[in-house]
Amino acid sequence: MKTLAEPISAGQYIWMVGISVVAAGVYVWPQYLVQQAGTNGIYTLITITGLAIALAALEVALALNLREPTFLIGLRKMLPFIGVGFVFPIWGIVHLVADGVILTLYGMMIRTNFYPNTPRLPMGIAILVAAIWSAGRPLSAVARSVQFWFPIILVLLFIVLAFSVRNLTFWSPVLPSGHFLVIPWVKTILGTWFLFSNAAVVATLTPHVRWRRPRDPYVAAMAAMGGQGMVLLLLYAISLVPLGPDALSRVYWPLVYVFSLISVQTFFLKGIGSFVIMVWTSTTVLYMAVHLFCFNWNIMSLGKHSIALWRGVVFGGSAAALLAITTWIPSTIAAAEFLFGVVSPLTLAWRLLFLPPLWLLSRRYRSNQRSEELP
Numbered sequence: 001m002k003t004l005a006e007p008i009s010a011g012q013y014i015w016m017v018g019i020s021v022v023a024a025g026v027y028v029w030p031q032y033l034v035q036q037a038g039t040n041g042i043y044t045l046i047t048i049t050g051l052a053i054a055l056a057a058l059e060v061a062l063a064l065n066l067r068e069p070t071f072l073i074g075l076r077k078m079l080p081f082i083g084v085g086f087v088f089p090i091w092g093i094v095h096l097v098a099d100g101v102i103l104t105l106y107g108m109m110i111r112t113n114f115y116p117n118t119p120r121l122p123m124g125i126a127i128l129v130a131a132i133w134s135a136g137r138p139l140s141a142v143a144r145s146v147q148f149w150f151p152i153i154l155v156l157l158f159i160v161l162a163f164s165v166r167n168l169t170f171w172s173p174v175l176p177s178g179h180f181l182v183i184p185w186v187k188t189i190l191g192t193w194f195l196f197s198n199a200a201v202v203a204t205l206t207p208h209v210r211w212r213r214p215r216d217p218y219v220a221a222m223a224a225m226g227g228q229g230m231v232l233l234l235l236y237a238i239s240l241v242p243l244g245p246d247a248l249s250r251v252y253w254p255l256v257y258v259f260s261l262i263s264v265q266t267f268f269l270k271g272i273g274s275f276v277i278m279v280w281t282s283t284t285v286l287y288m289a290v291h292l293f294c295f296n297w298n299i300m301s302l303g304k305h306s307i308a309l310w311r312g313v314v315f316g317g318s319a320a321a322l323l324a325i326t327t328w329i330p331s332t333i334a335a336a337e338f339l340f341g342v343v344s345p346l347t348l349a350w351r352l353l354f355l356p357p358l359w360l361l362s363r364r365y366r367s368n369q370r371s372e373e374l375p
Contacts, residue, residue, distance in 0.1 A: 010220050012143035013209045015150045016290055017224035020198040021052065022232060024102050024287035027109055027255050027280065029192050030239040032340050035249045036191065037184045040176045044188040045236055049229025051189075052196035055351050056221040058359050063206035064217065065362035067369075071203040072298035078358075078365045084302075087354055092295060094346050095199040096318065099291055100325025101339045102194070103127065106284050108332045113256050114277075124326045127281070128319050131288035135296065136315060139208060142293050146286055153286075156279050157231075160259060164238055173240050190348060191340035195232065196225065197347035204294040252332065292318055 008016075033041040066074030075083030106127070107120035115123075134145055202221050211217055239254045242261065251257050296314045329335045 006138070006140045007208050007210045008140055008143040008205070010209055010211065010216055012147045013205055013217075014220050014224045015146045016143055016205060017056070017198065017201055017221055018228055019146050019150050019283070019286045020201040020290045020294075021196045021225065022228040023283045024099075024106065025195050026232075026235055026283075027253060028102075028105050028336065028339070029195060030236060030254045031249060031251060032191055032336065033188055033236070034240065034245050037181075037188045038177065038245050039173055039240070040180065040185065041188065041236060041240075042174065042176050042233070043180065043185055044192060045229065045232050047185070047189055048193055048196055049226065049232065051193075052225040052229065053222045055355060056202050056225045057218050058355055059200070059202040060206050060217045060221050062355070062359045062362045063203045065359070065366040067207065067366070069207060070298045070301040071200050071294075073301050074203075074362070075358075076302070078361055087358070088298070091200060091350060091354075094343075094350050095197065095291065095295070096321050097325060098194055098197055098339075098343045098347055099199075099288060100322040101329065101335055101343055103284070103288065103322055104326045104329045104335050105332070105339065106280070107326065108335065109253050109256065110281075112332070113253060121323070121326060124323060127285055127288060128322060130285045131292055132315050132319060134285065134289035135293035136311070139205075139293075139297075142289065146290065149282060149286060153279050153283050154231075160279075161234065161238055164242075164258060164261070171237075171241055173244050174237050190345040192344065193348040194339060194344035196228075197344070197351075199291045199294055200298075201290060201294050204298060 030041075033044060037044055063071070063074070066078060068074035068077060072084065072088050075088055079087065103124050104120070107123040110123055111118060111120050134142060137145075206217050206221070209217065209220075235255060239258050240248055242258055243251065243254065248254050292315070296311070296318060299314050300311060329338065
């Protein structure tokens with residue numbers, strides 16, 4: 001299989017796919033989920049996790065059928081005009097907007113809870129500088145960074161969650177009601193899908209892994225999605241049990257509030273501030289780095305040579321677009337409404353409308369390639 005970089009291991013692939021979903025949006029969705037679905041939010045989480053697993057497998061099959069170094073090169077060879085001129089631009093715009101809104105909400109959350117006198121733009125710039133520095137390195141270097149930091153982040157998260165268990169007394173709010181309402185279920189699927197919007201990371205990275213068996217890429221991608229789905233279910237329970245559905249639906253940053261209830265006098269990290277700065281900021285940086293790396297690597301792959309000036313233009317343009325979105329959105333309410341009502345449904349629509357037809361076309365493309373290879 002053709003390659004543009006040194007292959008990475010299957011373990012590094014799992015960590016990179018895992019950090020590309022859920023990670024940067026964990027602080028904002030519980031309120032919306034409970035507002036729309038009440039205690040039936042667990043149905044939505046199970047559904048989007050299952051859908052993410054299925055679409056990840058489909059994306060792996062697409063990449064293996066194309067057998068090209070990047071998703072964009074595969075699109076250019078399979079659909080010379082439509083792929084480069086229509087499919088990829090829509091994909092890029094939708095996911096840049098999604099990342100821009102998530103970055104905006106993160107800056108608003110930090111400013112509201114910890115640094116009220118600091119404008120959100122410098123916070124966004126700081127995160128983007130760190131993300132671009134990480135994303136501007138070779139694939140193997142990015143993979144090693146994610147492989148090192150993401151397990152540490154998960155360990156810190158589970159430590160804090162373990163300390164929050166003492167506040168979990170009555171588990172009845174987690175149990176769904178006996179009435180299943182279709183419209184709230186569909187609405188919350190559309191509104192929370194951004195958690196699993198991974199900017200074609202699976203399709204971009206799959207050709208660059210040292211796979212031992214044909215089934216391994218499917219297992220790895222599906223395991224990454226399933227693991228993050230379990231994290232979502234755990235965070236849902238942690239935020240719903242202490243507050244209950246009524247209170248949770250009125251708290252803008254429910255996870256921040258829940259973790260602020262933790263008081264461990266002997267713990268070397270006291271209070272929620274250290275947790276957010278160390279864990280959520282690092283997670284957001286890695287999330288942005290993987291997305292920016294895959295997006296810009298796709299664009300760079302169209303050139304014959306990796307030119308430093310062109311690389312700077314591509315990364316600079318991506319950063320400018322993300323900062324423009326951060327500046328354009330006026331408030332937390334506007335950002336949340338835009339994310340849940342517009343951006344998240346668009347990311348799901350892209351996957352459902354384009355991915356299955358692309359997979360079918362890739363099968364035909366692969367069949368034609370095999371026919372040409374026969375003597």
